[in-house]
Amino acid sequence: MLEFRNVSKRFETPGGQEVDVLQDVSFTVDDDEFCVVVGPSGCGKSTLLNLALGLVPVTGGEIVHNGKRVESIVSSDVGYITQDANLLPWSTVLENIMSPLEIRGVPKADRKATAMEWAEAVGLGKFVNFYPGQLSGGMQKRCSIARTMVYDPAMIYMDEPFGPLDAITRTILQETLLKLWQTRRKTILFITHDLVEAIALGDTVVVINGQPGGVKARIPIPLQRPREIRHLAASPEFVELHTKIWSYLEPGVGNNLGEEM
């Protein structure tokens, strides 16, 4: 379980000014829940993830992960999938997928077998000896998903992982992710600015908006699983949820545009 308790974050700009990015954020992610945080760019949602992982310290409130206060980099039993695939360009697909097992001291033969399994599971079975530079963006992303799933962390943090991909690849990868999650339940905290993606994937959608960002709503998504993402947008329940979540985004979006211009 992951709890955000009145979390605030204030950054100091190089010019010495102080900027509040997040203010008084409270919500809980239950075990095995797929929680999606959605919000416009600049609302501090990626910061939220960095705080939860202990990559940057909070300036107010606290974050509690499995009963322990987050104070330094969280590295026990968690996975992190970033916007860029962040693979090692000098290692092959298989070596990349094996690296977390190597860190954990898994014997070499087991490492290879497990990594092969996951390469197959994400559809990279034929590409295990390729280098990341030889793969498309979507395949690199598949590799980074396999690299995280391979060590079976109980919780996975995902920061707009499908953001840079084209619409078709994105939908296919979302379906792959859901399929993997269906067979191996995990707690997922997923950050996105894409409303459709949020509804399609999540058990719960947490809407963050404003500057500084705060939680505007926590909306359960009662859509049945397994979900067929490509057909989802046509269903009436989806449209209803979409409209509802939009209503929480509207005022803040106006503000953001005002500030950006």
Next chain:
Amino acid sequence: MSTQMQARSTAVAVDGEIVSPKTSRRTSRDRKWRIKVTIGQVVTILLILGIWQAISGNVIPDYLISSPTGVASDTVTLLQTKTMWNDILTTTQELVFGYAIGVVFGVIVGVLMGSLKYVSSVFEPIIAGINGIPKIALAPLFLLWFGLGIWSKVAQASMIVFFVMYYNVYMGMLGISPMLVKLFQVMGAKRGYVARKVVLPSLSIPIFSGLKACVPFAMIGVIVGEFIAADQGVGYFVLQATQQFDSAGLFSGIIIMVAMVLIGMAIVTFCQNRVLFWQRTGHDK
């Protein structure tokens, strides 16, 4: 090892070496282009040599510029003498030691500066200040400290090499993706693992660009040292030839130096191709 070899062969396949009609047409166009380029280069060189030969002795006296045929025959004769090979051996020793010492210290200091903020804050301006010294001006000092033999030349070369290497590695350290490092920390990697698997490979590109740039720089250091005071070496030979108005010998010496630098560059390139194989295989980005 075997997986690596396998990977390299697939890489070739992906890079378009599979013969399909489309790629073979492209290859033949590439070949024609390369032949055209080579012809252009050969013609240019022949033209220069031709003009040199034509004006030598007619427009400009022979003792000032010699002539291509004179230099060629002189080089061949020189390479059959034992003293020339002694000179080459001496210069090679100075080059190798100077290069190696400069590279090792450059890498060590670059890594330290890149990883310890306090160290870099203290030493960065100091190193920049020392780098401001025209290194050649130190040659008399090195002579005083290390004597007439090879070590004053080694010091001169390593001094120049050090700074080039240091800046390359330091900038390389600053260029390492902090996100990649954080990701591996979240994955549970300890410092040693990050250093071996993330930092060191990230530095391979700046290290090799430094290694390449440093070969001719090392030669400059060595030759300057030999010009100041020496009793053997290719630089010493060139100086002697100049004093005797032997312009053919002078040019021969320079040609031998160029050959030595090119051999050094070829060795570095050979190593680079073995280490950076993953970089050549990219076609996507």
